[in-house]
Amino acid sequence: MFRISGDFEKAGQDRLLPMAPEFARLLETVPPENRYGKVFELVGKSGRAVNDSYRIGQVISAIGKASGVVTKHDSKTGKPKKYASAHDLRRAFGFRWSRRVMPPVLMELMRHSKIETTMTYYVGENADATAEEVWNLCDISCDTDDSETGRSLQTP
Numbered sequence: 001m002f003r004i005s006g007d008f009e010k011a012g013q014d015r016l017l018p019m020a021p022e023f024a025r026l027l028e029t030v031p032p033e034n035r036y037g038k039v040f041e042l043v044g045k046s047g048r049a050v051n052d053s054y055r056i057g058q059v060i061s062a063i064g065k066a067s068g069v070v071t072k073h074d075s076k077t078g079k080p081k082k083y084a085s086a087h088d089l090r091r092a093f094g095f096r097w098s099r100r101v102m103p104p105v106l107m108e109l110m111r112h113s114k115i116e117t118t119m120t121y122y123v124g125e126n127a128d129a130t131a132e133e134v135w136n137l138c139d140i141s142c143d144t145d146d147s148e149t150g151r152s153l154q155t156p
Helices: 021-028 053-067 086-098 103-110 115-122 127-141
Strands: 002-004 015-017 070-073 080-083
Touching: 053 080, 053 086, 086 103, 086 115, 103 115
Parallel strands: none
Antiparallel strands: 002 015, 070 080
16 A cells, blocks of 8 residues: 555545555565655756656656657658657556456556546457457367357357
């Protein structure tokens, strides 16, 4: 669990939130004597810490561009149009966890106030990924002979 002070939270409320296990494991790699202060401190081009939330978003976007993480291509030229931003990282987290947990759990992980938001953006919107996952599972474990019906299943 981790606590977010209302001073730093969109809704202005103090919150106690569940932590993703991967993040907890990352934090455990830090020696106990160094577990204080900010988890990640972004430094701008000037070499100084960036504390303004808008500027933090700009720095994260600059990191996405410098890393070459493209999230959108120009449909006509095929050239990169948009690079990873903080919101793209949030959406990727939501997508990964939408495959692992039920919608009410995802709603809390994403800090949505309404289940409708979770359902709109993360549940049922990924038909291609769902189809691929189901077919991959079938390739591994589906029996090609259904002895109960006498039918044979054929995969494309």
